[in-house]
Amino acid sequence: xxxxxxxxxxxxxxxxxxxxxxxxxxxxxxxxxxxxxxxxxxxxxxxxxxxxxxxxxxxxxxxxxxxxxxxxxxxxxxxxxxxxxxxxxxxxxxxxxxxxxxxxxxxxxxxxxxxxxxxxxxxxxxxxxxxxxxxxxxxxxxxxxxxxxxxxxxxxxxxxxxxxxxxxxxxxxxxxxxxxxxxxxxxxxxxxxxxxxxxxxxxxxxxxxxxxxxxxxxxxxxxxxxxxxxxxxxxxxxxxxxxxxxxxxxxxxxxxxxxxxxxxxxxxxxxxxxxxxxxxxxxxxxxx
Amino acid sequence: xxxxxxxxxxxxxxxxxxxxxxxxxxxxxxxxxxxxxxxxxxxxxxxxxxxxxxxxxxxxxxxxxxxxxxxxxxxxxxxxxxxxxxxxxxxxxxxxxxxxxxxxxxxxxxxxxxxxxxxxxxxxxxxxxxxxxxxxxxxxxxxxxxxxxxxxxxxxxxxxxxxxxxxxxxxxxxxxxxxxxxxxxxxxxxxxxxxxxxxxxxxxxxxxxxxxxxxxxxxxxxxxxxxxxx
Amino acid sequence: xxxxxxxxxxxxxxxxxxxxxxxxxxxxxxxxxxxxxxxxxxxxxxxxxxxxxxxxxxxxxxxxxxxxxxxxxxxxxxxxxxxxxxxxxxxxxxxxxxxxxxxxxxxxxxxxxxxxxxxxxxxxxxxxxxxxxxxxxxxxxxxxxxxxxxxxxxxxxxxxxxxxxxxxxxxxxxxxxxxxxxxxxxxxxxxxxxxxxxxxxxxxxxxxxxxxxxxxxxxxxxxxxxxxxxxxxxxxxx
Numbered sequence: 125x126x127x128x129x130x131x132x133x134x135x136x137x138x139x140x141x142x143x144x145x146x147x148x149x150x151x152x153x154x155x156x157x158x159x160x161x162x163x164x165x166x167x168x169x170x171x172x173x174x175x176x177x178x179x180x181x182x183x184x185x186x187x188x189x190x191x192x193x194x195x196x197x198x199x200x201x202x203x204x205x206x207x208x209x210x211x212x213x214x215x216x217x218x219x220x221x222x223x224x225x226x227x228x229x230x231x232x233x234x235x236x237x238x239x240x241x242x243x244x245x246x247x248x249x250x251x252x253x254x255x256x257x258x259x260x261x262x263x264x265x266x267x268x269x270x271x272x273x274x275x276x277x278x279x280x281x282x283x284x285x286x287x288x289x290x291x292x293x294x295x296x297x298x299x300x301x302x303x304x305x306x307x308x309x310x311x312x313x314x315x316x317x318x319x320x321x322x323x324x325x326x327x328x329x330x331x332x333x334x335x336x337x338x339x340x341x342x343x344x345x346x347x348x349x350x351x352x353x354x355x356x357x358x359x360x361x362x363x364x365x366x367x368x369x370x371x372x373x374x375x376x377x378x379x380x381x382x383x384x385x386x387x388x389x390x391x392x393x394x395x396x397x398x399x400x401x402x403x404x405x406x407x408x409x410x411x412x
Numbered sequence: 413x414x415x416x417x418x419x420x421x422x423x424x425x426x427x428x429x430x431x432x433x434x435x436x437x438x439x440x441x442x443x444x445x446x447x448x449x450x451x452x453x454x455x456x457x458x459x460x461x462x463x464x465x466x467x468x469x470x471x472x473x474x475x476x477x478x479x480x481x482x483x484x485x486x487x488x489x490x491x492x493x494x495x496x497x498x499x500x501x502x503x504x505x506x507x508x509x510x511x512x513x514x515x516x517x518x519x520x521x522x523x524x525x526x527x528x529x530x531x532x533x534x535x536x537x538x539x540x541x542x543x544x545x546x547x548x549x550x551x552x553x554x555x556x557x558x559x560x561x562x563x564x565x566x567x568x569x570x571x572x573x574x575x576x577x578x579x580x581x582x583x584x585x586x587x588x589x590x591x592x593x594x595x596x597x598x599x600x601x602x603x604x605x606x607x608x609x610x611x612x613x614x615x616x617x618x619x620x621x622x623x624x625x626x627x628x629x630x631x632x633x634x635x636x637x638x639x640x641x642x
Numbered sequence: 643x644x645x646x647x648x649x650x651x652x653x654x655x656x657x658x659x660x661x662x663x664x665x666x667x668x669x670x671x672x673x674x675x676x677x678x679x680x681x682x683x684x685x686x687x688x689x690x691x692x693x694x695x696x697x698x699x700x701x702x703x704x705x706x707x708x709x710x711x712x713x714x715x716x717x718x719x720x721x722x723x724x725x726x727x728x729x730x731x732x733x734x735x736x737x738x739x740x741x742x743x744x745x746x747x748x749x750x751x752x753x754x755x756x757x758x759x760x761x762x763x764x765x766x767x768x769x770x771x772x773x774x775x776x777x778x779x780x781x782x783x784x785x786x787x788x789x790x791x792x793x794x795x796x797x798x799x800x801x802x803x804x805x806x807x808x809x810x811x812x813x814x815x816x817x818x819x820x821x822x823x824x825x826x827x828x829x830x831x832x833x834x835x836x837x838x839x840x841x842x843x844x845x846x847x848x849x850x851x852x853x854x855x856x857x858x859x860x861x862x863x864x865x866x867x868x869x870x871x872x873x874x875x876x877x878x879x880x
Contacts, residue, residue, distance in 0.1 A: 202824050293599045311586045317837030325489035346840050474857035475850045476818035487843035580711035604721050612710050619709040
């Protein structure tokens with residue numbers, strides 16, 4: 125009968141051996157991947173009453189995973205916990221209408237974009253934004269064009285002294301922070317639903333959000349008095365488009381998804397899903 | 413340790429402190445007024461009034477403050493009847509909603525404190541005062557209030573501190589209080605713990621000051637309850 | 643009055659989701675209370691031990707967690723536990739994620755707060771035990787473990803029940819703050835439902851009603867438990 129000490133020692137040795145071997149056991153042979161989404165970002169992703177997450181991104185990611193031969197599951201995660209969550213390992217991919225920005229690229233890697241949706245304003249139909257310069261057109265902020273400057277100036281004039289709603293930590297919040305800081309009251313919300321609720325009740329004069337999301341909000345029965353007004357912006361502070369976010373250490377997984385995405389764009393799957401959910405083709409053009 | 417970052421964050425957090433304190437003070441005062449009313453109903457001797465007061469306390473102490481806050485801020489704003497009424501200009505503002513909701517909640521707790529304090533007044537004192545010919549406001553001011561107030565001080569201090577902690581919830585209804593700013597710093601810089609630790613320190617100091625203030629008040633007003641020096 | 647169908651149990655109805663949320667609330671609050679009991683017991687023991695350092699640590703714990711906003715503690719515990727575990731594990735060479743699910747983090751947060759208050763309840767309960775009984779136990783020759791089992795614990799539990807009933811209600815309400823971590827307890831389900839159906843008033847009111855029902859029922863249970871536990875005891879107040 126081994127003494128207590130010997131047993132403890134052998135147990136400790138087994139544990140140490142197990143831990144030493146563990147890193148090998150985790151060599152990334154990607155079979156199962158967990159995707160993080162908000163489930164509250166209609167039409168990118170939303171939760172239906174059975175608790176299932178549906179939308180453009182769930183459909184797209186299931187297609188991509190099939191192409192890449194991966195078993196994918198989707199979990200819900202609040203927007204402001206996305207990057208800390210992926211870094212902590214709660215999930216492996218962020219797919220939540222997240223635009224590629226330099227600040228985010230410091231923390232995570234992105235695939236190529238799967239959509240390029242402009243930022244747009246949602247407001248009551250009679251909002252002063254409706255008369256702003258460049259209303260109804262898409263303005264690229266990449267290079268400082270005179271058209272862009274004029275549009276921004278007229279937006280600033282239209283929103284002077286008004287209240288604008290954005291979601292926290294988004295490119296829209298960045299835009300508002302940069303161009304509307306001391307001009308309008310900018311209110312930041314944890315979830316798009318809370319913000320849209322305040323728009324409908326009249327607490328906000330306008331909301332800055334992705335075009336498809338604004339369109340979905342305006343299309344609902346209680347969005348009757350709202351419309352997409354003013355200029356739409358793309359590029360510059362808004363980034364080149366929305367893409368999947370991954371940990372920097374998972375470059376092989378990023379490559380897998382890039383390959384699948386390229387195929388999905390090439391054969392028109394992305395265009396089909398985009399038209400189905402966004403009522404417009406927001407596939408990023410090559411070279412954009 | 414990036415001292416520059418720490419000091420900048422600290423300054424940002426402190427600049428949000430006035431809002432936190434404003435919400436706290438106004439909700440406490442409004443709550444005290446509502447609580448006085450509820451207590452008056454409770455001890456009125458009129459059955460329906462008493463039932464209403466008891467129901468009020470039950471509802472506002474039996475449900476989480478967060479859901480009460482959301483009902484006032486999001487719930488009421490979604491009702492067309494509210495938006496068309498005269499209260500809308502008041503409820504439109506997040507600050508007012510926050511103060512109102514916190515006041516309604518603290519009123520329930522304060523009402524119970526007031527009730528306990530009133531029950532602690534020795535009936536003999538009240539009888540003696542009446543025998544002397546006091547009644548109504550004079551009776552309350554001279555005989556009841558001084559004794560009741562001294563009994564209310566310790567639990568009231570606890571409630572004041574609870575209210576400071578409750579103000580952190582207004583960060584969830586778009587107000588830029590200390591808690592919101594701490595979370596914003598975290599979101600922008602992805603530094604997780606430091607803003608929360610700094611914010612915690614600020615809240616702790618405020619609560620400590622309130623506790624110490626009430627303790628000093630208790631010492632002054634109840635020297636007869638203090639232990640004798642050895 | 644908006645149609646109550648959204649609260650129904652069929653497809654498209656949120657009744658089941660709300661009830662599941664309520665069940666989750668009860669579960670996480672109960673676990674939080676148990677964690678708090680463990681922590682509270684420890685802190686009370688430290689403060690009663692007579693040793694200066696233990697007493698100071700106990701008092702510092704109680705003062706700290708009674709002076710910080712509950713929401714702050716929830717965020718701190720939620721952000722902190724996974725990171726702490728993952729980094730500690732990384733130190734011994736383990737790769738990958740050590741998940742602390744939102745439930746555990748939530749129960750821990752509620753427990754950490756509750757423990758600070760429970761410590762006070764247990765301390766007062768212990769001090770209420772007649773000194774004579776403890777002296778008699780020692781003189782009869784009981785060792786500490788037996789004394790704890792026979793004399794101390796039953797009476798502490800009896801005296802602590804009213805305070806614990808109160809703290810249970812507090813834990814139930816504090817659990818609503820765990821909604822910010824995404825755990826699908828009642829507050830969270832109300833929020834998701836409100837956002838999804840654009841009916842915030844209905845959902846938050848419905849959620850509040852469910853909380854009230856839970857509070858009333860569980861308070862009743864505590865009252866019954868208190869009445870049974872204090873059978874035959876002479877007490878100052880009814």
